[in-house]
Amino acid sequence: MEQQQISTYLLKNGIRPLQKRVKIMGYLVSKRNHPTVEMIYSDLVHEIKGLSKTTVYNVLNLFVQSGVALALNIEGNEIRYDADTSTHGHFKCRVCSGVIDFRIKQEELPKPMLDGFRIEEHHFYLMGVCSFCCNKIEA
Amino acid sequence: MEQQQISTYLLKNGIRPLQKRVKIMGYLVSKRNHPTVEMIYSDLVHEIKGLSKTTVYNVLNLFVQSGVALALNIEGNEIRYDADTSTHGHFKCRVCSGVIDFRIKQEELPKPMLDGFRIEEHHFYLMGVCSFCCNKIEA
DNA sequence: ATTAATTTTGTAATCATTACAAAATAATAC
DNA sequence: GTATTATTTTGTAATGATTACAAAATTAAT
Ligand SMILES: [Mn+2]
Ligand SMILES: [Mn+2]
Ligand SMILES: [Zn+2]
Ligand SMILES: [Zn+2]
Numbered sequence: 001m002e003q004q005q006i007s008t009y010l011l012k013n014g015i016r017p018l019q020k021r022v023k024i025m026g027y028l029v030s031k032r033n034h035p036t037v038e039m040i041y042s043d044l045v046h047e048i049k050g051l052s053k054t055t056v057y058n059v060l061n062l063f064v065q066s067g068v069a070l071a072l073n074i075e076g077n078e079i080r081y082d083a084d085t086s087t088h089g090h091f092k093c094r095v096c097s098g099v100i101d102f103r104i105k106q107e108e109l110p111k112p113m114l115d116g117f118r119i120e121e122h123h124f125y126l127m128g129v130c131s132f133c134c135n136k137i138e139a
Numbered sequence: 140m141e142q143q144q145i146s147t148y149l150l151k152n153g154i155r156p157l158q159k160r161v162k163i164m165g166y167l168v169s170k171r172n173h174p175t176v177e178m179i180y181s182d183l184v185h186e187i188k189g190l191s192k193t194t195v196y197n198v199l200n201l202f203v204q205s206g207v208a209l210a211l212n213i214e215g216n217e218i219r220y221d222a223d224t225s226t227h228g229h230f231k232c233r234v235c236s237g238v239i240d241f242r243i244k245q246e247e248l249p250k251p252m253l254d255g256f257r258i259e260e261h262h263f264y265l266m267g268v269c270s271f272c273c274n275k276i277e278a
Numbered sequence: 279a280t281t282a283a284t285t286t287t288g289t290a291a292t293c294a295t296t297a298c299a300a301a302a303t304a305a306t307a308c
Numbered sequence: 309g310t311a312t313t314a315t316t317t318t319g320t321a322a323t324g325a326t327t328a329c330a331a332a333a334t335t336a337a338t
Pocket of ligand 2: 173240
């Protein structure tokens, strides 16, 4: 996606499209790898002069609050970020630690009986070993 | 559940039923409130002479590795523990922070197409406002 | 009762995240 | 454009949950 498209997208969601914000959103959108703050910072610090890790935290928190990114709590020691806010599920490989998407339709999600509850977010994720790592192991 | 039943259960799962382990498992089984380490420690420290928080961590890690407890990563800053290892989902209220169970049948869970993947764990949870807190808010 | 193995404890270390005030940047007014 | 004001970014320190580790205590085996 172009920087210009990203700027427009951020603006539409009430976020001023400052340079570092656009770069971080561009990174999320193009890599689609559900990175941690550490991954984003270490990849972008070379490209953005004088980037601070605190800024990465600030910008991601802003993105989540504004609804343009999801914070995924798959394992307790790290948060992973996702610019895809549509309904979908995640698989995390316990060998390579990769997180990949899978599509789920909203109507495929179980509908638990929770009368009087206001349900705001659905989270569905799987853990296991990805096909790449399965092949490596049996080889 | 009786202490004796818990001891037998732990033994069957390869865990020596030492006093503190039985007490901690008894707490999990009887309260069913998906407590954090902090909650378990502060509730049991009065009842068990000289309990250490490190022991709570050690015992819970042992339980999870042995398959008699689940570690729930619903929000990134805390792990909640559950002695119910059957297939079920969780709802977390963002007002009162309570975590409650709901039943899901294994066959109700979406079956994503992940050819060649080894799927070992399913996690399904919801966030929102529980019925109790909904009532309080509108009142 | 001795000895050996396991568990528990207390403290320090680690690691991700947040708090905060100063410096830098961007927007607005003149 | 320059001065003024508001917002953002930075660097460092603080926080909080978890783990590492070695000594002390407990449990099992001889
Ligand atoms: Mn995703
Ligand atoms: Mn549960
Ligand atoms: Zn893998
Ligand atoms: Zn509630």
